[in-house]
Amino acid sequence: MADTWVTDITHFLDDNGEMIVEPLQARKLAEYFAAIVMLASHPDVDNPLGYQVLCRRKPNRKPCKESIACWIDPESDDIFWICPKCQDRGTISNWRDTLWDMSDLEEIFH
Template structure:
């Protein structure tokens, strides 16, 4: 089951984190970690994110590692190297977790 996440759903108009439930917070932390790792290494085809699958949600026991890549402009896809868990993240660009170097004009 793929988790389709839109980062903007977790943020208010200024780009700050909304009041989230504990469960949503865990997901949000997971997603933003992927976003910062991928955007830091955007030129790499596949990025090993320093995250375990079980940090996705409480009660998960999968010890797999998360791998992610930017598949298209503005779309990150991630998957667990052990189980079926996977997902995509959109609307992360320009957020505070977007670590891409910006050209200053």
């Protein structure tokens, strides 16, 4: 079974609640997780933002690039995400009230 990424999104924030800039590798990861947070927290589930998050794994050095599936786990309130192809998966906690929390948009859509 593939490893599960357990991510606390606040580890990627600086004191002002903004995304860290360096080290570069952490920044790249932060952008990846932030995109997942936006997608999963967006209230319009059909096609949230018109974009997808592509898997960043490279099994056998070949980029997977499958579209990541993600949703909010109703029990833990963490975001759960998984790559349907290579099974890379993880959870993201403490995402509420970050810059990428889209759940406030609910009023607009409903």
